[in-house]
Amino acid sequence: MSNAARDRILGRLRQSTPGPKAPVSDFSIMEERQWSPEERTNRLVEKMGAVNTEIHQTTADDWPLKLAEVIKVKQAKNLLFAKTTWAGERIASAQQEFDFLFCDDADVNIKDLAFKAEASLTTTLGGVADAAALVLWPTPVEPRLVSLVPPIHIALLEEDKISNSFAEVIKTGDWSSNMPTNALLVAGPSKTADIEQELTYGVHGPKELVVLLIKK
Numbered sequence: 001m002s003n004a005a006r007d008r009i010l011g012r013l014r015q016s017t018p019g020p021k022a023p024v025s026d027f028s029i030m031e032e033r034q035w036s037p038e039e040r041t042n043r044l045v046e047k048m049g050a051v052n053t054e055i056h057q058t059t060a061d062d063w064p065l066k067l068a069e070v071i072k073v074k075q076a077k078n079l080l081f082a083k084t085t086w087a088g089e090r091i092a093s094a095q096q097e098f099d100f101l102f103c104d105d106a107d108v109n110i111k112d113l114a115f116k117a118e119a120s121l122t123t124t125l126g127g128v129a130d131a132a133a134l135v136l137w138p139t140p141v142e143p144r145l146v147s148l149v150p151p152i153h154i155a156l157l158e159e160d161k162i163s164n165s166f167a168e169v170i171k172t173g174d175w176s177s178n179m180p181t182n183a184l185l186v187a188g189p190s191k192t193a194d195i196e197q198e199l200t201y202g203v204h205g206p207k208e209l210v211v212l213l214i215k216k
Contacts, residue, residue: 033130033164040129040162041213047132048211051188052201055211063212064094067154070210071098071119074152080117082142087123087156104141114149120206121154122147126161128169128185134211135169136184144182153206155186158214 035043045055058066071079078099082088092100101113114120122142125135134155138144147153163169166185170176190205201207 035129035164037160037162040127040164041159043129044127044132044162045213048187051132052191053188053209053211055213057213057215060214060216063156063214064090066212067091067121068094068098070154070212074119074208074210076119076152078117079119079121079154080113080146080150081121082123082146084141085123087121091121103143103146110143110145114145117150119152119154120146120150121156124155124157124161125173125183126163126169127157128163128166130165131185131187133185133187135166136186137180138182138184144184147184147186148205151202151206152208152210153186153189154210154212156212156214158216160216 049055056066056070067079076098078101079091080101080103081091082104083092083102084104088102088104092102101117102108103110103113122136125137127134134157136144136147136155138147147155163172186209189201189207189209190203191199191201192203193199
């Protein structure tokens with residue numbers, strides 16, 4: 001497109017009559033579902049389990065031991081995690097029988113580490129009961145590659161951070177003034193199906209999703 005043509009198009013757009021204002025959003029239908037804490041947990045566990053997510057219940061004291069147990073069963077030789085998250089600090093101080101790959105070292109390329117890792121550990125912002133999904137909020141310290149590339153993704157979910165709906169997550173987190181640059185809803189391992197409806201895991205992400213549900 002020539003500069004003259006572009007200028008004519010932009011000129012017409014600037015001179016056009018403004019359209020009607022957008023109506024005030026009504027989120028009531030998204031907020032009508034309200035469950036008890038126990039119901040929220042049960043719904044999320046049931047629905048995520050139905051899409052091949054592996055869920056282990058544990059406690060704030062014992063989750064590192066459960067993590068080590070999962071790693072041993074999966075026969076993963078190393079674990080990628082962000083050392084400076086609350087979970088990373090706890091893991092870095094533990095003496096477990098597998099190697100660690102730290103992803104927050106400024107001298108290390110996170111992409112190289114991600115493709116070397118056999119399993120990864122991430123924190124979560126919480127969970128969503130009606131969508132039966134985890135909410136991940138990647139940061140420079142814990143980038144998206146940590147949950148996306150290794151074949152086994154292990155996520156920590158604190159039970160008291162399971163919300164009724166995604167709308168509730170946005171509202172309570174004040175996302176209107178603190179919008180994340182990249183938020184993810186994760187319900188299960190990566191999967192796709194071809195034209196013959198053969199379901200395949202791990203094509204676009206991890207083959208396995210393991211949730212360590214930290215009970216209160």
